[in-house]
Amino acid sequence: MATTDGSNDSTESEGGPLARWTSSVIENQEKRDRLYRALFIVAAGFFLVTTLFPFYWLLVLALTPTSQILTGDWSLPIIGIEFPHPQGFNVYAFVEMFEQVPFHLFMFNSFVLAISTTVIVLAVATLAGYVFGRLEFPGRGLLMLVVLMISYFPPAAFLVPLFDAFLGNAVVIPFLGIELFESPRLVNTPASMVLPFSALFLPLAIFILTTFYAQIPDGLEDAARVEGTTRLGALVRVIMPLSAPGLATAAVLTFITVYNEYFFSSIMALENNPENWSPLLGGILSYQTQYTTEFNLMAAASIVGVLPIVIIVIVAQERIVSGLTAGGLKE
Amino acid sequence: MANLTLEHVTKRYEDVTAVDDMNLDIDDGEFICLVGPSGCGKSTTMETIAGLTKPTEGTITIGDLDVTNLPPKDRGVAMVFQNIALFPHMDVYENISFGLRLRDYDPDEIDRRVEHATDVVQLEGMLDRMPEEMSGGQRQRVAIARAIVREPDVFLMDEPLANLDAKLRVHMRTELQRLHKELDTTIIYVTHDQAEAMTMSDRIAVIDGGELQQIDPPLVCYNEPANLFVAGFIGSPSMNLLPGKLTANAAETDDFSIDLDVENVPDASAGDDVTVGVRPEDVYPTDTQGAISTPSKPIHVTTDVLEPMGDQIFVYLTFDETDGGTMKGDAAGSDQLLMSVDPDREIEEDESMEVVFDRTKVHLFDSASGDALVHGVDDLSASGFESRVSDTRSGGGDE
Numbered sequence: 001m002a003t004t005d006g007s008n009d010s011t012e013s014e015g016g017p018l019a020r021w022t023s024s025v026i027e028n029q030e031k032r033d034r035l036y037r038a039l040f041i042v043a044a045g046f047f048l049v050t051t052l053f054p055f056y057w058l059l060v061l062a063l064t065p066t067s068q069i070l071t072g073d074w075s076l077p078i079i080g081i082e083f084p085h086p087q088g089f090n091v092y093a094f095v096e097m098f099e100q101v102p103f104h105l106f107m108f109n110s111f112v113l114a115i116s117t118t119v120i121v122l123a124v125a126t127l128a129g130y131v132f133g134r135l136e137f138p139g140r141g142l143l144m145l146v147v148l149m150i151s152y153f154p155p156a157a158f159l160v161p162l163f164d165a166f167l168g169n170a171v172v173i174p175f176l177g178i179e180l181f182e183s184p185r186l187v188n189t190p191a192s193m194v195l196p197f198s199a200l201f202l203p204l205a206i207f208i209l210t211t212f213y214a215q216i217p218d219g220l221e222d223a224a225r226v227e228g229t230t231r232l233g234a235l236v237r238v239i240m241p242l243s244a245p246g247l248a249t250a251a252v253l254t255f256i257t258v259y260n261e262y263f264f265s266s267i268m269a270l271e272n273n274p275e276n277w278s279p280l281l282g283g284i285l286s287y288q289t290q291y292t293t294e295f296n297l298m299a300a301a302s303i304v305g306v307l308p309i310v311i312i313v314i315v316a317q318e319r320i321v322s323g324l325t326a327g328g329l330k331e
Numbered sequence: 332m333a334n335l336t337l338e339h340v341t342k343r344y345e346d347v348t349a350v351d352d353m354n355l356d357i358d359d360g361e362f363i364c365l366v367g368p369s370g371c372g373k374s375t376t377m378e379t380i381a382g383l384t385k386p387t388e389g390t391i392t393i394g395d396l397d398v399t400n401l402p403p404k405d406r407g408v409a410m411v412f413q414n415i416a417l418f419p420h421m422d423v424y425e426n427i428s429f430g431l432r433l434r435d436y437d438p439d440e441i442d443r444r445v446e447h448a449t450d451v452v453q454l455e456g457m458l459d460r461m462p463e464e465m466s467g468g469q470r471q472r473v474a475i476a477r478a479i480v481r482e483p484d485v486f487l488m489d490e491p492l493a494n495l496d497a498k499l500r501v502h503m504r505t506e507l508q509r510l511h512k513e514l515d516t517t518i519i520y521v522t523h524d525q526a527e528a529m530t531m532s533d534r535i536a537v538i539d540g541g542e543l544q545q546i547d548p549p550l551v552c553y554n555e556p557a558n559l560f561v562a563g564f565i566g567s568p569s570m571n572l573l574p575g576k577l578t579a580n581a582a583e584t585d586d587f588s589i590d591l592d593v594e595n596v597p598d599a600s601a602g603d604d605v606t607v608g609v610r611p612e613d614v615y616p617t618d619t620q621g622a623i624s625t626p627s628k629p630i631h632v633t634t635d636v637l638e639p640m641g642d643q644i645f646v647y648l649t650f651d652e653t654d655g656g657t658m659k660g661d662a663a664g665s666d667q668l669l670m671s672v673d674p675d676r677e678i679e680e681d682e683s684m685e686v687v688f689d690r691t692k693v694h695l696f697d698s699a700s701g702d703a704l705v706h707g708v709d710d711l712s713a714s715g716f717e718s719r720v721s722d723t724r725s726g727g728g729d730e
Contacts, residue, residue, distance in 0.1 A: 217414060217416070219412045219413070219414045219415075219416035220416050220418060220419075222378075222381075222383050222403075222410070222412065222416065223410070223412055223416040223417075223418070224418070224429070225382075225383065225402070225403045225404065226381055226382075226383070226403045226404070226408065226409065226410045226487075227404070227409075227429050227430035227433065227477070227481075228404040228429075228430045228433040228434055228481075229404065229433060230402065230404070233433070238418055238420075241420045242418075242419065242420055
């Protein structure tokens with residue numbers, strides 16, 4: 001917000017306008033508050049524009065008929081400058097998208113995949129986080145490193161062997177030719193996606209929960225155990241409620257990532273059909289055929305697909321904030 | 332309610348032995364304090380009793396039940412923790428009733444018991460508060476209520492008052508004593524505050540280096556400490572301990588000697604290294620020695636620092652060089668003696684004076700093993716002028 005107007009080269013004791021303005025800001029509380037507010041508005045405004053503009057762009061595309069998108073005149077009618085704005089008001093796109101493609105089924109697939117992965121990840125990561133965060137045993141650091149190493153691999157590294165196995169081919173040791181086991185044919189089923197997702201997102205969840213569980217004072221767990229719980233009971237009744245922000249973070253991260261996932265699912269679902277457990281993104285891409293691309297429907301579908309996530313994040317965020325302000329970790 | 336027995340309980344960590352062959356026999360309804368310096372193993376002992384730590388060796392019995400391998404929840408113990416350990420996400424009612432709800436008690440029964448428990452610790456009307464909204468003393472009382480509501484066989488208290496301020500601590504101390512009288516339950520209480528141990532307990536178990544040093548009623552620990560550690564640990568300020576040697580007819584230190592016949596000292600012979608112990612209140616200026624019937628030989632000293640406490644004055648004394656024993660070393664005067672005198676007595680710094688010990692209150696310890704040899708030396712002297720007064724013996728007894 002500083003207005004550098006070039007007069008700061010004045011060397012008089014009074015100083016130039018900039019120097020005067022600076023010192024007045026330093027001395028005057030009211031001016032300082034105004035400056036901070038202005039800086040906040042600029043920063044927040046920049047953030048909002050960069051994050052919300054894509055949504056606006058999606059909305060513009062959804063409301064504009066396809067023909068207009070490709071040939072339309074984007075200049076504003078009165079001012080004449082080019083600014084993306086809807087060419088017409090084709091709300092019907094939000095209905096048409098469900099007529100052309102059973103988009104609700106794709107969304108359902110994504111929900112099932114995301115929820116089951118989240119449940120598996122939280123269940124396993126809670127136990128692992130308890131062990132890593134609260135128990136002392138030899139080799140703990142090394143084991144944690146191995147777990148984290150899984151997340152260092154790019155998912156693509158696992159793709160080919162997993163795809164091969166999930167097709168139902170026997171898993172064979174290279175060069176030796178020894179057959180280890182034969183996987184059932186999992187492609188086109190949720191298992192073929194939930195299994196690799198869980199494995200990929202577990203390390204991060206374990207890491208988050210380990211740090212959270214490690215912060216819970218030992219005395220609380222001891223108290224719960226003396227009062228009558230088992231170790232597992234203490235974990236469920238005391239440690240997990242007190243780590244609610246950590247659990248929410250791990251759950252939201254996992255859910256959103258799986259909900260948006262396309263790489264694995266596009267391959268494990270052999271075709272973009274809802275019957276093949278193709279997810280949301282597969283649905284969006286189904287509006288593209290060999291000869292046509294319905295941008296307006298794709299945009300409408302994107303907006304519909306994003307809405308549940310927006311709702312979940314808002315709800316979860318409230319939970320996270322309320323968990324933090326309840327002072328759960330203070331003893 | 333039940334008695335509690337620890338037999339040969341040992342807890343070893345990789346390279347440390349936290350508890351070493353601990354044997355405790357605690358009666359039903361007894362109030363036992365485990366005292367000792369930090370890291371002496373008293374908390375570990377407590378944890379093995381609670382079941383939070385499994386002993387490497389030994390057995391623990393509560394009542395007639397061997398609980399060594401039972402999980403904490405099945406031992407019938409309740410514990411109050413040093414850091415209070417209330418569940419921060421539960422209100423007072425939920426905290427207190429936690430154990431009962433886990434055991435599927437009838438809701439009416441839970442309400443009745445919680446009401447009774449809050450009654451005992453005077454917490455009525457606070458059941459819907461959250462722990463963070465309460466003061467330290469209130470939280471502590473919630474923790475105690477949580478412990479008593481289950482009507483356990485044994486109470487374990489791990490420095491429950493350590494985090495409270497001094498005034499509240501004294502208040503809670505009397506409340507705990509009242510509670511013990513009311514409930515008549517076995518209480519095991521860990522503390523490093525010996526004032527708590529002295530005032531509350533039926534017996535004190537002094538622990539050092541994971542080993543039980545002495546378990547006796549407080550005054551016995553005070554008046555007849557079993558060894559050098561107990562002598563130095565119990566009592567504040569602690570006992571004067573001065574190294575010396577036994578000769579045929581005296582215990583001699585660098586600065587003074589105590590007449591006695593070595594024949595009468597059990598398990599000792601002339602030439603042994605001994606430590607002479609005498610409490611500050613058993614050191615008297617010579618002009619008040621009429622108050623005691625069994626004074627030792629006068630010792631020349633100079634007052635150093637004075638600490639007026641109000642009810643008494645602690646006087647740090649240094650030995651004069653011309654004085655006392657035959658074994659004067661180069662470091663003469665390095666030893667200090669602490670004396671407590673009546674607050675009305677006029678005394679100044681750097682004042683030269685003579686002091687005597689009450690011979691009935693002089694302790695001798697074997698310097699090598701640390702074990703006590705005798706408590707009170709007035710009936711040990713066979714020869715010398717002091718034997719005149721020694722026939723009015725009063726034993727090694729109490730004040």
